[in-house]
Amino acid sequence: MSSLYEKQRHRYPLYVLIGITFVLLIIVTYFEWMIGIVAAVLLGPTLFHVFRSYKVAQEEIEDYISTLSYRIKKVGEEALMGMPIGIMLINDELEIEWTNSFLSSCFGVDTLVGQSLYDVAEQLVPLIKTEATEEVITFRDRTFKVIIRREERLLYFFDITEQAQLEQKYEQEKIVLGVIFLDNYDDVTQGMDDQTKSQLNSQVTSILNRWASEYGLFLKRTSSDRFVAVLNEHILQQLEKNKFSILDEVREQTAKNHVPLTLSIGIGTNSPSLPELGTLAQSSLDLALGRGGDQVAIKQPNGKVKFYGGKTNPMEKRTRVRARVISHALKELILESEQVFIMGHKYPDMDAIGSAIGILKVAQMNEKEAFIVIDTSRIDSGVQRLLEEVKKQTELWSRFISPEQALELATEDTLLVVVDTHKPSLVIEERLLLRLDRVVVIDHHRRGEEFIEDPILVYMEPYASSTSELVTELLQYQPKRSKLSMLEATALLAGIVVDTKSFTLRTGSRTFDAASYLRAQGADTTLVQKLLKENIEHYIKRAKIIENAIIDEHGFAIAKGSANETYDPVLIAQAADTLLSLNGVVASFVISKRNDQMIGISARSLGDVNVQLIMEKLDGGGHLTNAATQLANITIDEAEKRLKEAIREYIAGGKDT
Numbered sequence: 001m002s003s004l005y006e007k008q009r010h011r012y013p014l015y016v017l018i019g020i021t022f023v024l025l026i027i028v029t030y031f032e033w034m035i036g037i038v039a040a041v042l043l044g045p046t047l048f049h050v051f052r053s054y055k056v057a058q059e060e061i062e063d064y065i066s067t068l069s070y071r072i073k074k075v076g077e078e079a080l081m082g083m084p085i086g087i088m089l090i091n092d093e094l095e096i097e098w099t100n101s102f103l104s105s106c107f108g109v110d111t112l113v114g115q116s117l118y119d120v121a122e123q124l125v126p127l128i129k130t131e132a133t134e135e136v137i138t139f140r141d142r143t144f145k146v147i148i149r150r151e152e153r154l155l156y157f158f159d160i161t162e163q164a165q166l167e168q169k170y171e172q173e174k175i176v177l178g179v180i181f182l183d184n185y186d187d188v189t190q191g192m193d194d195q196t197k198s199q200l201n202s203q204v205t206s207i208l209n210r211w212a213s214e215y216g217l218f219l220k221r222t223s224s225d226r227f228v229a230v231l232n233e234h235i236l237q238q239l240e241k242n243k244f245s246i247l248d249e250v251r252e253q254t255a256k257n258h259v260p261l262t263l264s265i266g267i268g269t270n271s272p273s274l275p276e277l278g279t280l281a282q283s284s285l286d287l288a289l290g291r292g293g294d295q296v297a298i299k300q301p302n303g304k305v306k307f308y309g310g311k312t313n314p315m316e317k318r319t320r321v322r323a324r325v326i327s328h329a330l331k332e333l334i335l336e337s338e339q340v341f342i343m344g345h346k347y348p349d350m351d352a353i354g355s356a357i358g359i360l361k362v363a364q365m366n367e368k369e370a371f372i373v374i375d376t377s378r379i380d381s382g383v384q385r386l387l388e389e390v391k392k393q394t395e396l397w398s399r400f401i402s403p404e405q406a407l408e409l410a411t412e413d414t415l416l417v418v419v420d421t422h423k424p425s426l427v428i429e430e431r432l433l434l435r436l437d438r439v440v441v442i443d444h445h446r447r448g449e450e451f452i453e454d455p456i457l458v459y460m461e462p463y464a465s466s467t468s469e470l471v472t473e474l475l476q477y478q479p480k481r482s483k484l485s486m487l488e489a490t491a492l493l494a495g496i497v498v499d500t501k502s503f504t505l506r507t508g509s510r511t512f513d514a515a516s517y518l519r520a521q522g523a524d525t526t527l528v529q530k531l532l533k534e535n536i537e538h539y540i541k542r543a544k545i546i547e548n549a550i551i552d553e554h555g556f557a558i559a560k561g562s563a564n565e566t567y568d569p570v571l572i573a574q575a576a577d578t579l580l581s582l583n584g585v586v587a588s589f590v591i592s593k594r595n596d597q598m599i600g601i602s603a604r605s606l607g608d609v610n611v612q613l614i615m616e617k618l619d620g621g622g623h624l625t626n627a628a629t630q631l632a633n634i635t636i637d638e639a640e641k642r643l644k645e646a647i648r649e650y651i652a653g654g655k656d657t
Helices: 002-031 033-082 101-106 124-129 161-172 185-189 194-215 233-241 246-255 274-290 321-335 350-365 381-391 403-409 430-435 467-475 486-500 509-520 525-531 536-547 569-580 611-616 636-652
Strands: 085-090 096-099 134-139 142-149 154-159 175-182 218-223 226-232 263-268 295-299 305-309 339-343 369-373 414-419 439-443 457-460 556-560 587-593 599-605 626-631
Touching (some): 085 101, 096 101, 101 154, 124 134, 124 142, 161 233, 175 233, 185 194, 263 274, 274 295, 321 350, 321 414, 321 467, 339 350, 339 403, 350 369, 369 403, 381 525, 414 430, 439 467, 486 509, 536 569, 569 599, 587 636, 599 636, 611 626, 611 636
Parallel strands (some): 339 369, 414 439, 556 587
Antiparallel strands (some): 085 096, 085 154, 142 154, 175 263, 587 599
């Protein structure tokens, strides 16, 4: 092609030269006709040769172009029909008008013409109806990258099955790190002789080694109560499929010897960096332990966390060493601060107010100025009665300030103590969290995914009945510069009574120890009962909610408030408690509209059902036996539908997902 092009290109100057020659020949002939005739005779053969060469070259070019066009057409046909790229033409009704043979072979038929896309590859229909230009789909065990040309109603199918399989293999072989912790090893082995402790260690190690061998993961014991596991994503998927049955096995096998041990497992995944995997694994373990142990937490770099287990109540710790250490650490932080702010959750209950008053006393014992942040427009009737009693003591009442006042008084050296919650979205004034760098968290709820960022001290014990119980223990290790007043001790006791339902739920020996200490400090049990009284309107409202409760075959009771009426959070919690006391009910749920127009769900159980896991599916949280959530932009009926779906998932997951 290039040689012909060169011939054609060089021929144009030749034409010019011939033209000039003819002009000169005419001029010469005109003046000297003899010379002109001789020149014409001599030029004749030359012109003949030139024109003959031009004709031959012209024929060669035409032959070449004809051959090239044929080849190009042939290649196009081969590409269209034979290359491993599927091509499909459809009409406006999504019927197939034409496909090449490769695409037909992928579907195992001779032709697809005339068939509807709904029948052939239904997953393509929503893609075509949207603005998507390309998508990866899988059908007939093959993976295709589909490129959509809407104007031409044309679809290209690129077979990327091998690439997809390679990517899948890469994903499944990604390294995963796990840290396994024996939750209550120190408590269980305390006082054991060496032989018994050795037998327990051998039993636990044997169970874990057998589990590791079964699933193909590497396990190494690093201390008496800690193991490190190395596995991959494929093994992790198998473990998740079986809901980490090792949790139940260890608990049940050790319980036979009357030394029930539980496991907590933290797993780091989805990161190419080994140090980051280690950090994620340890962070996951901290999260699992913060939720009470006996569970698995799987944390990914994007912050998403999955939980398995958590079916049992956290065991009460026998030693108070941690309480003493936290108390001294809190004392040092208070002494280093200019002032202390104490803040609970929105719509504070008796536990939030009681524990806040307790921390106020801790600050006063260390001779530091402190204030309790409260929004008096968002409190229930029980807390209102407590505040009426507080108002009678001018000095104590002066320590209560509004969120706006707190924002004005806040300085760089202010210490903020958050009680009875650990979620930023639930505190009374979230702006305080953003303003202050020094934050302490004291809570008794199981830790959720949402957590206050970078607190300098965290005291979370899910085994505790209430935050008031934890604060009461902290008080006992503070300087005895002043004694609790009757009202301060009563407020703390009221917090314990409310959260334990008068010492019937989540009550351990340390709960009674705390109550005994408060009683010795002058707590008035009669005043507690007075504070917890409800008026007749609330009683009737609660009875009407309970009246329309429906109990399913699994013993789950669901009751709804009127769609046109708002209910106090405490009232729906009481309704859930009352439902739980009915025969045949293993878990109760009450749904109602709140004063802030959100839909609240209060959940209760006696321990056989983990209502915390159910509420977490609805972006809530709490305890195994006591949990709640709030839903925005939703109706009561829609909330009921979502609740029932969460319950179905819980039951289908074996109550431990």
